[in-house]
Amino acid sequence: MPAAPAPEGVTALGHYRLTWTTEPSPVPLAQLFEIEATLTDARTGAPIEDAEVRIDARMPQHGHGMATKPQDDPGACTGEGQARTCRHPGGRYRTRGMKFHMPGEWTLSFDVSGPAGADRLEAVQRL
């Protein structure tokens, strides 16, 4: 069976495009999984390597999020303290420790802080 196309979307203000994959795929119920999002400029399609992307998920109909604290991979970082900068080669941002502990409708959220400013994408994921 051919793999389904990776889900994608454009952030609310139109600045960025995100595509993402999960490992394992599809998202398993009540098991830890990772998510890798590729961030590009929505107009030019160029990958953005120096943004911050915070990935989270909630069940809006249940009023709760995940029972885990996912951790965003900081990327390749140099420098210390205020001078610390991190790059994400190829515009790829990885978050580990996601878990959808109940079946139903989850809302994935991507909070991007990048060169065009802050922007957000929400996407519904059914399990």
Add this chain to the structure above:
Amino acid sequence: MLLLAMACAEPEGWTDLERTRILSLSPLPAPPPRPTNAVADLPAAAELGRALFFDEGMSADGQTSCASCHVPDLHFTDGERVATAIGTGKRNTPSIEASAWGTWYFWDGRADSAWAQAAGPLLNPLEHGLGADAVRARVAEAHSPAFEDVFGPVSDDPQRVLAQVGKAIEAFERTVGPGASRFDRYADDLRAGRESDALTAQEARGLRLFVGEAGCVDCHNGPLFTDGQFHNLGLPTVPDGGIDPGRARGAGDVLVDPLNCRGAYSDAPDACPELTYLDPSFPDFAAAFKTPSLRNVARTAPYMHDGQLATLDAVLLFYDTLPGRALVGHRELTLRPLRLSDRDRAALVAFLGALTAEP
């Protein structure tokens, strides 16, 4: 078209969704590997674990073994509302039959392995009532040389010996599964496209409700019939029960348990993703308890974390009306009163009976 749809709604003609859900409940896979316990699959460790499990000398009163509450003939439960050993606790004795597949242990998940769990009651003053020193002394006195054959010389570190006792008990528990049921035969037949007489018409009706309208599979899913997660049902309180914080306390406890996956006695302390990503302050952990497996559930009354419901009929009546409200936190928001007919409730209870292991 309507007639066709109705015909397909009979148990002989499951919808694709129903079929998928039914097959996701069976068969029971082999137990997953346990890297934190290097002897988990060693037959000699399982034999030692069996001896430890039934050793009444492993207690302050000389009369209490693991089997005092985890009675083999009762699917490793005790038939009592709450556990009584040296003293009386506040929670119902859970079965150990599903332990080989678990992630979190105890009703509140305060242990992250079966071996860490097994060590807990040995030290609990209401259960075996020992200190780690006394556990070590009993091992040296009564379980030599079997213990040395598995672990080498008895360590001077009583905590290490306690962890090793737990690891041997886990090895034994891995040989004790829930067993295949008539439902598993039914699922086999369904998978193979065979006619099946493994379930009665009433049980099949219960199965349809279980995977559909009644929503039982929202939490009782997978081959163990549990999501292994924690939920607040907003149960009526028991007069002497007080307020039990459940997972809200257990999630913090497991992070500091010296016998956890990251601890000095773990055989794989660098691979503990569940601990790494656990959020102990998750608000819905308040008064939440672990979803129990439903395999052999008809033989393990009474029910709920505090044993407050005596029969499966009482459990179904609870879900039917959801009386009262949660005293702490809030009731799981997916729960709605089922408002089933008497016939449908009886069908669900009948289906749960088909999860009992066949002889």
